[in-house]
Amino acid sequence: MLLPKINPTTTKAWKKLTQHFEETRNLKMQDLFSNDVSRASKKVIDWEDFYVDYSKNRITHETLTLLFELAEEVKLKEAITSQFEGETINETEDRKVLHTALRDFNNRKPEVAETLQKMKLFSEEIIKGNWKGHTGKSIDTIVNIGIGGSDLGPDMVVESLRYYRNHLNVQFISNVDGDHVMETLKGLNPETTLFIVVSKTFTTQETLTNANTIRSWFLENASEEAIAKHFVAVSSNLEAVKTFGIDSENSFPMWEWVGGRFSLWSAVGLSICCAIGFPNFEKLLQGANEMDTHFQDTPFSENIPVVLALLSIWYNNFYGTETEALVPYSQYLNKLVAYLQQGVMESNGKSIDRNGEPINYQTGTIVWGGTGTNAQHAFFQLVHQGTKLIPIDFICFSKSLHGKEDHQNKLLANCIAQTEALLNGTYKKEVETPFKVFDGNKPSNTIVIKKLTPNSLGKLLAMYEHKLFCQGILWNIFSFDQWGVELGKKLAKTTLTAIETNNTTMINNSSTKGLLKKVNS
Numbered sequence: 001m002l003l004p005k006i007n008p009t010t011t012k013a014w015k016k017l018t019q020h021f022e023e024t025r026n027l028k029m030q031d032l033f034s035n036d037v038s039r040a041s042k043k044v045i046d047w048e049d050f051y052v053d054y055s056k057n058r059i060t061h062e063t064l065t066l067l068f069e070l071a072e073e074v075k076l077k078e079a080i081t082s083q084f085e086g087e088t089i090n091e092t093e094d095r096k097v098l099h100t101a102l103r104d105f106n107n108r109k110p111e112v113a114e115t116l117q118k119m120k121l122f123s124e125e126i127i128k129g130n131w132k133g134h135t136g137k138s139i140d141t142i143v144n145i146g147i148g149g150s151d152l153g154p155d156m157v158v159e160s161l162r163y164y165r166n167h168l169n170v171q172f173i174s175n176v177d178g179d180h181v182m183e184t185l186k187g188l189n190p191e192t193t194l195f196i197v198v199s200k201t202f203t204t205q206e207t208l209t210n211a212n213t214i215r216s217w218f219l220e221n222a223s224e225e226a227i228a229k230h231f232v233a234v235s236s237n238l239e240a241v242k243t244f245g246i247d248s249e250n251s252f253p254m255w256e257w258v259g260g261r262f263s264l265w266s267a268v269g270l271s272i273c274c275a276i277g278f279p280n281f282e283k284l285l286q287g288a289n290e291m292d293t294h295f296q297d298t299p300f301s302e303n304i305p306v307v308l309a310l311l312s313i314w315y316n317n318f319y320g321t322e323t324e325a326l327v328p329y330s331q332y333l334n335k336l337v338a339y340l341q342q343g344v345m346e347s348n349g350k351s352i353d354r355n356g357e358p359i360n361y362q363t364g365t366i367v368w369g370g371t372g373t374n375a376q377h378a379f380f381q382l383v384h385q386g387t388k389l390i391p392i393d394f395i396c397f398s399k400s401l402h403g404k405e406d407h408q409n410k411l412l413a414n415c416i417a418q419t420e421a422l423l424n425g426t427y428k429k430e431v432e433t434p435f436k437v438f439d440g441n442k443p444s445n446t447i448v449i450k451k452l453t454p455n456s457l458g459k460l461l462a463m464y465e466h467k468l469f470c471q472g473i474l475w476n477i478f479s480f481d482q483w484g485v486e487l488g489k490k491l492a493k494t495t496l497t498a499i500e501t502n503n504t505t506m507i508n509n510s511s512t513k514g515l516l517k518k519v520n521s
C-alpha cells in the first residue's frame with residue numbers, strides 16, 4: 001500500500017485535540033505532578049538499555065489518548081508496514097525507502113550481504129596494515145570526501161564512538177572551502193593516506209571539486225597507477241566513479257532505495273568501519289535493527305519513536321512551538337545535532353502535502369542544541385526565562401566510558417537537575433525580585449541510556465529516524481525527497497559563471513549584481 005493521504009486537521013482526533021488544548025493550556029505541570037504522585041511511573045518507557053521519561057510534558061492522560069487516536073486515524077500503523085515492506089513510499093522520486101533493510105540481519109538482501117563482506121575485508125586490510133600505499137607503506141590516515149548525508153553520518157559516528165577507535169587517523173572534508181581542504185592536507189602524508197570519495201549521485205559540485213583538487217595534490221608526487229592504492233569510492237552511480245578514474249575493484253555500491261541522510265548504515269559507513277573496525281560497525285547496525293523491531297512491533301503507547309513524535313506534534317501544532325532542542329550530556333555526541341538537523345529538517349521541511357496541496361498547518365520543527373553541561377552556560381538562560389517555549393530532549397548515559405565517576409556524577413546531576421529546574425521553576429516560592437522568577441512548566445523528555453556503545457548509538461539514531469518518519473506521516477507530507485535544495489544548486493551555476501567571467505549581464509537582481517561586483521573587485 002502507498003502512504004495514506006489524510007489531512008490531519010480533518011480528523012476527528014484533531015478537532016478533539018483542538019478543544020482539549022483550549023481546556024488544558026493553562027494547566028501547570030507542577031500541579032499535575034503534585035496531584036498525582038505516581039505520574040512519572042505512568043509516563044516512562046523502560047526498554048532494554050533505554051529509559052525514556054516523558055512525564056515532564058504538558059500532557060494529561062486524555063492528551064495521550066487523543067494523540068494515539070490521531071495516529072490511528074491517519075493510519076500510522078499501515079504506513080510503518082508500507083515502509084518496512086518496501087512499498088514505493090517516496091512517491092515524488094518513485095523510490096522505496098529501505099535503509100532499515102541495511103541492518104536487517106534476518107532477511108539480508110544479497111547485494112547488502114555482498115557489500116558488507118567487501119567492507120569487512122577492505123577495512124580489515126587497512127586496519128591490519130596489509131593494504132599498502134604506492135611506496136609500500138601501510139595506511140595510517142583515512143580521509144572521507146563527501147557532503148550532506150555522505151559526510152554528516154560517518155563524521156558523527158566516528159566522533160561519537162571515539163572511545164572504540166583504533167590507531168587510524170580519520171578526517172572529513174566536506175565543504176568546498178579550499179582553505180579547509182588545504183589546511184587538512186597540510187598535515188597529511190600522501191604515501192600513507194587513503195581517500196574515500198563518497199557521493200550517492202557522484203554529481204555533487206563540492207565533493208567532485210574537492211576530490212579533483214585532492215587527486216591533483218596526490219599526483220604531485222605519484223603516478224596515475226598509484227591512484228588505485230589511495231582512492232576508493234562509494235556511490236550509486238558507478239559509471240561516474242569509473243569516469244573519475246576509480247575502478248570497480250575500489251568502488252562500493254549504494255542504492256536508490258537508501259536516502260543520503262539515512263545512508264550511514266550502507267557503504268557510506270566505510271570510514272566508520274575503518275575507524276572502529278567491522279565488528280563494532282555490525283554492533284551499530286544491530287542496535288538500529290533492535291530499535292526497528294521495537295518500532296514495528298510495540299503498541300503505540302509503549303513505542304518510543306511514536307510517543308516522541310506525537311509529543312512533538314502536540315507542541316508544534318497546538319502550542320505553536322517552532323523549535324525543539326537536543327541536549328546530550330556526553331561530549332562524544334557533539335556532532336549529533338548537526339547530523340539530525342539534516343535528517344529532520346531536510347525530511348520534514350515541506351509545505352505541500354501528499355495530495356500536492358499547499359499546507360495550512362505547521363510541519364517540520366527546527367532542531368538545534370548542544371552538549372550539556374556546555375549548553376547550560378550558553379543558551380539555557382533563554383530556555384529558563386525567555387519568552388519562547390522550547391521542548392528539550394535530554395540524553396544521558398548512566399555509566400561513563402573511562403570510569404571517571406566523580407565527573408559522571410556531576411554530569412548526570414546537572415542533566416537531571418536541569419529537567420527539574422525547567423519543570424518546577426520557582427513556582428509557589430517567595431522570590432525577592434521579579435528578575436529571579438522562573439515560571440517553570442517547561443517541557444522535556446529525558447532519555448537515560450545505560451552506556452554509550454555502538455549498539456546503543458545505533459538504537460538512538462534509529463529512534464530519531466523513526467520519530468521523523470512518524471511526524472511526516474502525521475503531517476501528510478513526503479519525508480524522503482529534498483527538492484528544496486535544488487534551486488540554490490541551479491542558481492549557484494549561473495552565479496559561478498558570473499564570478500569566473502567577471503560578467504554580471506545575465507544576473508537580473510540588483511542586490512546580487514552588487515554583491516558579485518564587490519567580490520570580484
Ligand SMILES: O=P(O)(O)OC[C@H]1O[C@H](O)[C@H](O)[C@@H](O)[C@@H]1O
Pocket residue numbers: 147148149150198199200201202203204207260261346482485
Ligand atoms: O551523496 P551526494 O549525492 O553527493 O549528495 C550529498 C547531499 O546532497 C544534497 O545536499 C542533498 O540534499 C543531500 O540529501 C545529500 O546528502
